[in-house]
Amino acid sequence: MNPLYNAGIGIYRQLARLASLKSAKVRHMLSGQAETLDRIATFKALMAPDGFDVWLHAASLGEFEQGRPIIEALLKHRPGTKILLSFFSPSGYEVRRDFNPRVAVVYLPFDLPGIVKPFLDAAQPKTAIFVKYEFWGNYLAELAKRNIPTYLISAVFRPGQIFFRPWGCWFRDMLGQFRHLYVQDERSRRLLDSLGVKNVTVAGDTRFDRVTAIRAAGKKIEPVEIFKKAKPGAFTLVIGSSWEKDEDVYVDRLKELKNCRAIIAPHEFDKDRLAAMRRRLGSNRTMLFSDFARMCAGKPNDAAKVATGLDYLIIDCFGLLSSLYAYADAAYVGGGFGTGIHNINEPAVYGIPVMFGPKNDKFVEAAELMAAGAAVCISSTEDFAHAMKTYINNDKARAAAGKAAADYIASKIGATDIIVKDLFDINLTSDTSK
DSSP: OOHHHHHHHHHHHHHHHHHTTTOHHHHHHHHHHHTHHHHHHHHHHHHOTTOOSEEEEESSHHHHHHHHHHHHHHHHHOTTOOEEEEESSHHHHHHHTTSOTTEEEEEOOOSOHHHHHHHHHHHOOSEEEEETTOOOHHHHHHHHHTTOOEEEEEEOOOTTSGGGSTTOHHHHHHHTTOSEEEESSHHHHHHHHHTTOOOEEEOOOHHHHHHHHHHHHOOOOHHHHHHHHTSTTOEEEEEEEEOHHHHHHHHHHHHHOTTEEEEEEESOOOHHHHHHHHHHHOGGGEEEHHHHHHHHHHOHHHHHHHHTTOOEEEOOSSSOHHHHGGGOSEEEEOOTTTTOOOOSHHHHTTTOOEEEOSOOTTOHHHHHHHHTTSEEEOOSHHHHHHHHHHHHHOHHHHHHHHHHHHHHHHHHOOHHHHHHHHHHOOOGGGOTTO
16 A cells, blocks of 8 residues: 555554543553454354455444344355454444354454554455445455455445545555445445446445344333333433534423423443433433333332433443334434434434434435435524424424335335345345345
């Protein structure tokens, strides 16, 4: 790869080391990377002595949800397939390191030549799949050098990306390392075509398949049901992946709304963060999910009585959010006042209106849901108050928005079918147990 690229990755690595002095999250990532080769060796001894059939890399938890339908199709239809799953971010690795005993999970080390070769020597992948935005020049070049078929799935391209800039030639070279690219939309295909990249299929986004499967599984959350039943008829808002900047927009207005309750899942929930959220919402009106769940398990009748005095339930554990939306009348998805919105398909699949912040331009589904009348962009406290009052006071408007959301998701499923048929000759459409 270009020396400037390698220098940039090297600087990134040094900055991460400095950040680790204060950030436990970064320390976890660096210590996990240091263990990657040992973990691969252990996994190989247990399950893949000749190397892994498929290596799938997802940057973080959101990208994993896009890659997950591919992994699950392989686990079901090709049970002997040896799968290696890698993450770069702790928010993916720490949550999914024990995803499945038949899947080896590791951190992906930094993209430097002296690191990439030992990683590939250890893993010996026969096929590599990268999810959405993962463009690591040295990994891609070395995979191509070893003639390992490499694919990109659920990708989105926009005119402002470096590939389409006059100075982006080194990054354009990365695109040529993929045997095939599966993109989400026609615009992405046209942009790639303008660069002469023809090995492209418009397959859509595998997240639509994933959220549809989650809804079909129908996970029941007993404490949330007790919370809901304590105030029959109250409007329930589920707020997913909430950041502090989101809370600056919605908290004060939420507290003004009558007959409205909220279930809030913060993006991160260390002890100090949870305490601050409770103070901001009103400690006497708020309870942590873990505390309420213990009460429900031990004394459900007492829990039901306590719930009548609660307006807000704060989720302080992983793994519930995608199922929580089933209990919502509307949803707000965080991240839109920071680096970008989180997964808005998760609530939309339940047929409810969706709200999110202004940093949504990188997400095709945001624009399409808004165009369908299923979602609203919230840029201010006034926007939030107006949307909430509309959904609370106008049942027809809320129902219409919810139906538009569900119809939109239903129209988008099928990306996984296309990809696994092409890559592994698995025909999901003929699977009667789907």
